[in-house]
Amino acid sequence: MAGVLALVLGLLLALPAAAQEAERAFDRMRSGGAGFAEVLPETALRFPEDHGAHPGFRIEWWYVTANLRDAEGAPLGLQWTLFRFATRPGGAADAGWATPQIWMGHAAVTTAEAHRAAERLARGGIGQAGVATDPFAAWIDDWVFAHAGAGGAGAFSPLRLAARGEGFAYDVTLAAEGPMVLQGEAGYSVKSAVGQASHYASQPFFAVEGWVEVAGTRRQVTGRAWMDREWSSRPLAGSQSGWDWFSLHLSGGEKLMVYRLRDSARGDYVTGNWIAPDGTSTRLAPGAVRLAPLARAEVAEGREMTVRWRIEIPARGLAVETRPLNPRAWNGLSTAYWEGPVFVEGSHAGEGYLEMTGE
């Protein structure tokens, strides 16, 4: 999920003036990752091992979005994200406070009427946040994404996903109903025409059930979720300013991941993967997929963004439009971005999540 890079950069604003720091951080992310591990096309991804952290890389995340319905059929969505970010290369695992690892959690709930988001920050090295693999557990404070079954070596699904913030909370169970899916070419996901890349895999086949509470009302929910795992050290080209990213569940059981990296120098970079119901993943090379803005709306006080989009993949006979559940799904956190559920209409029906950053 390319879209979250900027969020990690937002870490740098905890002490000083936010805007200035975010700028500095952007520069750092674009300028390269000397001393960090490199993303190479020949690296093979292996699960469950790669569910764990990769501290040698500069940034990494565990990213879950879910499209849900309550007992009355009303749609809603939730987001749970854990970012890991290394302020410098090296640093022993047991370095305590001296660790270069910083963790950040984002959680949000969206209904047609409301959007709530919260953030948590933690130092690595002391146990406040982290990721374990045996069994799998990712956490920051009391927010968890962790194996909830009998355990065993490398146990992953089923998982408990829980978070809470001002005005919302949720606690749901995720059960994988399909395999892990490698994005890009076998998990090697190119981010620009000049070679920036990340390791990228997804689990788009989660069935979800549990409860979500918004504004004091707890509702039982069911639906489906999508998890992204991505890590990298230098994922952005210097001229890339932001992105629009889609993860869609189509009605025929197919999954579609599409993103556009906006590039002022070389033109936008649009790519993605088409995932068959059995998990077979095919990269959509630049040119194979077209993305066009349709309509803008106010997403937060004084901020307007594109909230309706057209996506076309002629080779797959796909021509759809997306419409947000709630156009005001703005995560006004230390790094702010738009992240919310969308409906898909056109040649294919469906639902999913859209993320827009850097606009």
Added chain:
Amino acid sequence: MSRAAARWAAALGALASHWRRRPLQAAAALLGLALATALWSGVQALNGEAKRAYAEAAAVLEGDRIDRLEPVAEGRLDVATYAALRRAGLAVSPVIEGSLGVGGRRLRLVGVEPLTLPRSALGEALQADGPDIAAFTGPPWAMLASAETLDRLGIAPGSRGRADDGRALPPAVAADRLAPDLLLTDIGAAAALLGPGLTALLIDPEAPASPVPWQEIAGDRLVLVPAAGESGLDGLTGSFHLNLTAFGFLAFAVGLLITHAAVGLAFEQRLGLIRTLRACGVSAREVAGLLLAELALGAALAGALGLVGGWLVAGLLMPGVSATLSGLFGAPVSGGLSLAPGWWVQGLAMSLAGAAIAAGHTLARAYALPPLASARRQDWAASGRRTRRLEAALGLAALAAGAAVWGFGSGLVAGFALMAAMMLAAVLLLPALLAWLLARAARLARGPVAEWAVADSRQQIPGLSLALMALLLALAANIGVGTMVESFRTTFVDWLERRLVADIYVSPARAEQEAPLGAWLAARPETAELLGLRRTEIRLGAERLELMGRPAAPAYREGWPLLEAAPGAWDRLAEGTGLLVSEQLSRRMGLGLGDAVVLPAPGGAWPVAVVGIYADYGNPRGEATVGLAAMEARWPGARFDGYGVRLVPGTDTGPVMAAIEAAFGLGPDELVDNAGVRRFSLRVFERTFAVTAMLNLFTLGVAGVALFASLLTLSDLRLASLAPVWAAGVPRRRLAALELGKTLALALLTAVLAIPLGLGLAWLLVAVINVEAFGWRLPLHLFPGQWLWLIGLTAVTALAAAALPMLRLARLPAARLAKIFAEER
């Protein structure tokens, strides 16, 4: 120009001409208001500066706005428990705080965890100056301190200093909004310098409440310390600022008395002019308006002068105030001064309000004056009697009100209210008292001139009463504060003498020197007794206090001063069942002899009984003492605080100190003799009361100006009374001498009356206000020498103030007196 405007301009010109003809009177009115504004705004500037400093100190986790969890015992909290609390959903942020020796000074080092730190814990300004978070949160870390602090430590921004124990400090970053002597680092850097245990967890006030109570995770290892609010620095130092404010008000009141006297007199003298204006068709409203305009103009001018004066006063006093606050309360206040725009506005407003108060009565009379009223001046004597009665009645009422406040209220504010009522009552009763005293004196007067002199003095009281009131206030304040300070000094010196039981104090900065130093000292033939000292910090209820370990050695048993002691107090201390508490702590916690106290020792609760109470002057914090052996057994981590060495009688300290220095390479801060400690303590004491002394002197100065201004403005009027006496054959020189004598007599009478008032004030300060403010009570000592000195000073002031008018009188051409005599008839 419209006709009305022209009329007003002409009328204003006529009114103003009065001041042109009497520049001294104009000067007195302006000076009074300017002085009042200067002292008031000066004090405000000092208070403002100190408040700003507290806010800065509080801004860095002083904890007066944020609830915190702290380890119960001295032991610190482990990081794993912190992580467990976070994982249970508690929005707490860890802090490691302690003191660090750098450049021979003890600095406060605060380590914070910026990722979880509550937004409100750091001042906004600090957020703006902060370094890059990656640089702050990782080796080699960063150390924030104010430029002033870095300068004092000799560490340039960007470079790395060293702690006294030789360890390297993180690269320095100047952050100007930090309080002096405070170092702010990441918690990682603090853990490296102070040890890994956490000293507190801040509870984020903005985070949603946790579903799990912290007790479930941390059990009884932590205690909730609510946001301090009143008991923080603001509360502690509140008394001092109240004191300053009271002085400011006193000076303001004295200044207003001067202005009131001058403006009132000018009105009396302009009655004829006002009547003429009214007769010429200027309405009462217009006259009042014009006088108001004149007043506003004057007030603005005096206010501007006063603000400049206030700025100078504040600049002069600021170093002293800063020394007092850090000496007495441990409050970090830098010596600098920066004035907010609000201060200027407030100062001018005070000046205008002061003018309105001083002249309101006069304006009202001008407004109510019938156009054809007689322009004759008031019958001073008759009006004087009426006024005296009214004033005396008001004075008694004030006294009753003060007594009522005292009866129903308690605490600092009631104490100050009683003080204000007492001063007000004394001031209002003064003219009646003086008149009564002079009436007694009249019976003793022999001969017509003496009888006239006494009678005329009585008649002069109304004219001089305001100046004499000012004098009374200033003298009483002087006597009261002087008595308090001197009482304190006497007690303090005696206490210091007895408290410093050792001849030499050695406290090495390097802990590893403790054992070899102890062995070396014990082996010296000159050593009569070796007194080891330890200290640790504990919490008793909501009170954080210093627990000292002192040996029950003969030096302590024989000499150490206890205010109250149970039988065998030191034996019980030695056997580990007794506890000595400082007077402050005993007052704050309501502890008396025999009370049971459970001390939270790391190894488990330790029940002891209070067996003694000792004076601990000048310590803002509570303190308690246990036996050294018991402390070593129960607090293995207690900090070694040095040795006191009692020498064999007759031994010279010099060579012994030189030998210690040579053997252990100790610096001047680590090795000091009894006389050195005493010198240092007395210096702190003197500095502490320097501000009070200075304000006192200022107030006395203002009173002198008041007397001078009153006599000067009255001298013209007096001629009318003197002319008949001259006509009756008393020469001018004799008249002048008589005048001088009468002024002197009135001033001296006032000074004598100020003595009981001042003593009352001293009693209030010592028995009520100090106890409330500092937690200790002093015995009251009397210093008649000081009174004599003040009476002498008063005489000099009165003579100086009376000299110029009398000189004029003595040199007045006889023709002028004759003319006045003729006209007045």
